[in-house]
Amino acid sequence: MMRDMLSRRHRTLAGMDLTLRPPGMPRKPMPSAAPIVRPRVRAMARRAVLSGALALTSASAALAAEPAGQSTVLGLAGLEIAFLAALALIALACLFVPVSRALGLGTVIGYLVAGVVAGSALSLSFTEEPAELLHFAEFGVVLFLFVIGLEFRPARLWEMRGTIFGRGLAQVLACGAVLSVPALIYGLDWRAAMIVGLGLALSSTALVMREIDEKGQRNTAFGQTAIAVLLFEDLAIVPLLLLIAVLAPSGVDAAWTDNARALGLGLGAILLLIVVGRFALDPIFGAIARTRTPELMTAAALGVVVFAALVMAAAGLSYAMGAFIAGVMLAESSYRHEVEADIEPFRGLFMGLFFIAVGLSLDLNAVARNWLIIVLAVPLLVVLKSATVYAVNRLFGSTHQVALRIAFAMSQHGEFGFVLFAAAGAAMILPGDVASIAVTIVTLSMALSSQSDRVYRLIAGRRARETIDEDYSDAGGAVLVVGFGRVGQLVAQPLVARDIAVTLLDHDADRIREAGRFGARVHFGDGTRPEVLQAAGAGRAAAIVVATDDPDTTLRIVALVRRQFPNAALIVRAHDRIHAVRLACAGVPTDAIMRETQLSALSLGERTLRALGYSDSDASETVRQVRLRDEARLAEQTLAARDAQDRDAIVAAIVPEPIRRDAAAEGD
Numbered sequence: 001m002m003r004d005m006l007s008r009r010h011r012t013l014a015g016m017d018l019t020l021r022p023p024g025m026p027r028k029p030m031p032s033a034a035p036i037v038r039p040r041v042r043a044m045a046r047r048a049v050l051s052g053a054l055a056l057t058s059a060s061a062a063l064a065a066e067p068a069g070q071s072t073v074l075g076l077a078g079l080e081i082a083f084l085a086a087l088a089l090i091a092l093a094c095l096f097v098p099v100s101r102a103l104g105l106g107t108v109i110g111y112l113v114a115g116v117v118a119g120s121a122l123s124l125s126f127t128e129e130p131a132e133l134l135h136f137a138e139f140g141v142v143l144f145l146f147v148i149g150l151e152f153r154p155a156r157l158w159e160m161r162g163t164i165f166g167r168g169l170a171q172v173l174a175c176g177a178v179l180s181v182p183a184l185i186y187g188l189d190w191r192a193a194m195i196v197g198l199g200l201a202l203s204s205t206a207l208v209m210r211e212i213d214e215k216g217q218r219n220t221a222f223g224q225t226a227i228a229v230l231l232f233e234d235l236a237i238v239p240l241l242l243l244i245a246v247l248a249p250s251g252v253d254a255a256w257t258d259n260a261r262a263l264g265l266g267l268g269a270i271l272l273l274i275v276v277g278r279f280a281l282d283p284i285f286g287a288i289a290r291t292r293t294p295e296l297m298t299a300a301a302l303g304v305v306v307f308a309a310l311v312m313a314a315a316g317l318s319y320a321m322g323a324f325i326a327g328v329m330l331a332e333s334s335y336r337h338e339v340e341a342d343i344e345p346f347r348g349l350f351m352g353l354f355f356i357a358v359g360l361s362l363d364l365n366a367v368a369r370n371w372l373i374i375v376l377a378v379p380l381l382v383v384l385k386s387a388t389v390y391a392v393n394r395l396f397g398s399t400h401q402v403a404l405r406i407a408f409a410m411s412q413h414g415e416f417g418f419v420l421f422a423a424a425g426a427a428m429i430l431p432g433d434v435a436s437i438a439v440t441i442v443t444l445s446m447a448l449s450s451q452s453d454r455v456y457r458l459i460a461g462r463r464a465r466e467t468i469d470e471d472y473s474d475a476g477g478a479v480l481v482v483g484f485g486r487v488g489q490l491v492a493q494p495l496v497a498r499d500i501a502v503t504l505l506d507h508d509a510d511r512i513r514e515a516g517r518f519g520a521r522v523h524f525g526d527g528t529r530p531e532v533l534q535a536a537g538a539g540r541a542a543a544i545v546v547a548t549d550d551p552d553t554t555l556r557i558v559a560l561v562r563r564q565f566p567n568a569a570l571i572v573r574a575h576d577r578i579h580a581v582r583l584a585c586a587g588v589p590t591d592a593i594m595r596e597t598q599l600s601a602l603s604l605g606e607r608t609l610r611a612l613g614y615s616d617s618d619a620s621e622t623v624r625q626v627r628l629r630d631e632a633r634l635a636e637q638t639l640a641a642r643d644a645q646d647r648d649a650i651v652a653a654i655v656p657e658p659i660r661r662d663a664a665a666e667g668d
Contacts, residue, residue: 089356092118097352111352112447115359133357142323143347145234146305148209148227149327150340157328160228167225168232171392175201178388179381188434191247195424196438198240199417200381203410205230206354207449211409222405225398229410234321237416241423248427269315273308273322277329285335298342304330305343362443366436373437378444386411399510401460408456412449413442475523476537477501480568482527482557483548484511484520487573487596491545505536528556530564543569551575551582558586577634584638590631602627 092114100110152160180197188196208226217223242263281304288300305323312322330336367374390407398406421438424430430438479495481488484506495502504522506512515522525532527548538544544561548554554572561570572588574580574595583593602623609619 088122089114089118089353093352093356107352107450109447109450111355112359112362115356116362116364117359118356119360119362120364133353133360136353139350142305142309142319143343143350145205145321146308146323146327147340147343147347149324149329150331150336152328153331154328160224163225163228164232167392167396168229168236170396171229171389172198172201172233172236174392175385175388178384182377182380182384192424192430192434195244195247195420195429196434198243199420199424199438200385200413200442202233202236202414202416202420203230204412204414204446204449205234206351206415207412207446208409210351211453221398221402222409225393225402226406226409229406231324233414233416234324237419240420244420244423244427244429247429249429265315266312269311269322270325273311273325274329277326281326281330282333282335285333285339289335289338297338301339301342302346304339358443358446361439363436363440366440370433370437370440374440374444377437377441378448381413381441382411382445382448385413401510404460405456408452411452412445414446415442417442472523472525472535472537474521475503475535476540477503478541479503479543479545480505480533480536480538480541481545481547482506482533483546483573484508484515484522485547485549487549488545488547491547503537503541505532528553528560530560533560533565538565538568541565541568543571545571545573547573549575551579554579555582555586558583558588562587577637580634581638581641584634585642590635590638598630 093111096114096117097107097110100113101107157164176194176198178197179200180193183193183196184190208230212218212223212226218227285297285300288296304326308322308326309319310322312325313319330339333339386407389410390403393403393406394400418439421430421435421442425435478501480503481492482505484492484504488504488506492502492504504515504520505525505527506515506522507524507526509524512522512524523536525536527533527546538561544565546554546557546561548557551574554575558570558572561568569592570588571592571594572583574583574593576597577595580590580593580595584590605626606619606623609622610616614622
């Protein structure tokens with residue numbers, strides 16, 4: 001039975017109708033739940049163009065098999081209409097995605113609006129059967145989880161087993177229990193309420209992973225925890241479908257044999273993929289690499305993904321889970337990076353298409369009929385889920401900031417909810433109208449989730465900065481370093497190596513705790529306050545190094561130090577060239593201003609000259625001349641900008657100097 005539920009999702013595009021319907025004719029009603037698989041988006045408007053073109057053109061072979069006598073549009077028929085459909089979606093994406101980005105709403109809202117407009121205003125086949133387009137876009141998820149698997153070596157996955165099966169299980173069960181309460185209040189029986197709660201407990205891998213990737217947080221505590229929970233949710237679809245079979249009003253006893261068989265097939269499929277990945281993939285890719293045929297390597301990478309997906313589908317499991325296992329098996333392969341580079345373009349092409357299809361699948365008639373219930377339910381359920389996710393992660397030891405981040409990122413409901421609601425409707429657990437409302441709630445929550453990061457920043461920004469009761473009795477080093485970030489940490493190392501007493505000061509409580517784990521004593525305090533600098537020993541220090549991240553904060557500290565602690569030598573980190581000019585205008589000697597990119601950039605240039613065959617002495621002399629010329633130019637720019645008060649005025653005062661063959665480009 002479980003296998004039958006999943007197999008309903010595996011339909012082809014061959015029977016899609018591309019004829020235009022007469023004006024006013026309603027489109028074919030959507031089923032109560034649309035089958036969707038989790039993907040991820042890294043979308044820009046240009047990728048919308050590519051995704052629509054690739055996906056719809058790939059479907060053309062099936063579409064060309066339409067029976068003779070099919071009506072034409074503008075003299076086009078068969079394969080040509082497939083391109084017309086692609087062009088329609090491409091045009092809508094190119095229209096709405098840039099507008100959405102310009103309004104600060106993100107790309108996902110643009111894709112969703114494009115899909116909604118296509119569904120309500122166009123008459124091409126994808127608006128008649130949006131589930132078909134969604135099914136085709138599943139391949140984006142398959143590729144997505146394959147790439148994720150490439151970054152999870154088996155040993156690393158084993159280390160995360162506690163988070164995956166402990167925290168993941170606790171979060172799904174807790175959210176399912178909380179979210180089933182509104183369903184019970186609505187009047188559903190306990191079986192239907194349980195399925196609704198568990199279906200809404202699942203989050204969208206597509207949206208969460210998109211957010212993690214765009215912000216480069218895959219290796220942070222937030223990213224690792226969220227990925228682990230999402231992996232558990234992907235696995236949880238199997239037992240949840242078994243639960244539907246058990247709760248079904250009839251056929252339960254007969255289903256046990258089928259369910260046991262399906263479970264055995266699933267375990268066997270996983271074992272097969274592990275064996276093939278462990279012993280066959282590396283030799284296969286090695287043989288293909290020796291042919292020195294790049295397109296063959298790309299085809300092999302895609303073939304591995306399709307093979308893994310089909311093996312899992314044959315066992316009644318998720319396409320995406322098979323691709324993830326294949327990725328994990330290749331994670332330690334020497335061909336991992338080449339395979340990932342080959343897959344990456346294809347993965348991105350399908351992501352914009354997926355969200356267009358989600359917009360297409362939104363049943364506007366269902367929204368109109370139940371608008372009051374939906375308007376009340378969407379924010380209520382999102383808030384309940386966010387609060388539950390936060391509580392679970394706090395119980396498992398996450399900091400307030402990480403737990404809050406996870407709560408907002410996973411507040412939406414996910415695509416596998418569609419699968420559960422469709423299965424529950426087929427098993428007569430959920431009434432048809434309830435399934436339709438649930439699907440609409442899931443879709444709208446996904447649409448609104450693009451704004452979750454904005455709400456998170458709003459709430460997190462209002463939180464008062466954490467403070468630590470500090471004891472400065474041990475402060476009083478010969479050098480005071482203000483700011484213990486990536487620059488301050490390196491500044492302190494040579495001083496400590498020469499046995500110089502250093503006092504470290506920072507205003508980030510989390511950073512101070514992290515430094516304490518490595519045995520570093522960092523004092524907590526705000527360097528813009530004179531009493532804090534005094535307590536930290538600024539009055540006794542021979543030198544004060546200002547290495548804070550924010551340019552404006554640095555300027556305030558510099559002004560304070562020059563006014564109240566003039567006897568200490570002052571060395572300052574400059575964020576960029578304009579910041580260096582501002583510091584110089586504030587009275588800091590130019591030889592005491594260190595631009596954070598200058599030395600590393602010049603070192604790169606010197607190494608490049610050596611790599612091109614220049615001798616060490618020639619390369620060093622060239623870089624020395626460049627440095628002297630740059631310092632002279634900076635002094636001229638400082639003089640030109642001496643009366644400018646802000647960054648824009650300084651930029652306006654500086655006259656650009658053309659780059660000559662015998663001269664170097666200016667610093668940063």
